[in-house]
Amino acid sequence: MKNRLTVQLTMAILLVLSGIVLLFSGFWVAPEGEIHNSVLVAFGEICTFAGALFGVDYSYKIKSIQK
Template sequence: MGLWMPPRGEIHSSVLVAFGEVSTFAGALLGVDYKYRSGDKKQEG
């Protein structure tokens, strides 16, 4: 139903920025955790 209804209000840009930063940080933590748990010991260089 969300596509057929007019928006109720506006999401403030600071909320969107904060959500983006938290999502990026969480993704980075999960990526580092996955790398070490997967046993991938390849070294670049």
């Protein structure tokens, strides 16, 4: 169970960080016909949201284990 929670926490951190990087890069990358800014921003928001959900689930699981 502890190994699964460690993997879940790691994935949550990676998703949030990659989402934040993509959100910021969406503002700085010029559209050269490869990837439009809106695609980068949308994917960044999805990653950030998924990471937040993983983090909230992890937080509740840790609290339930400690009780």
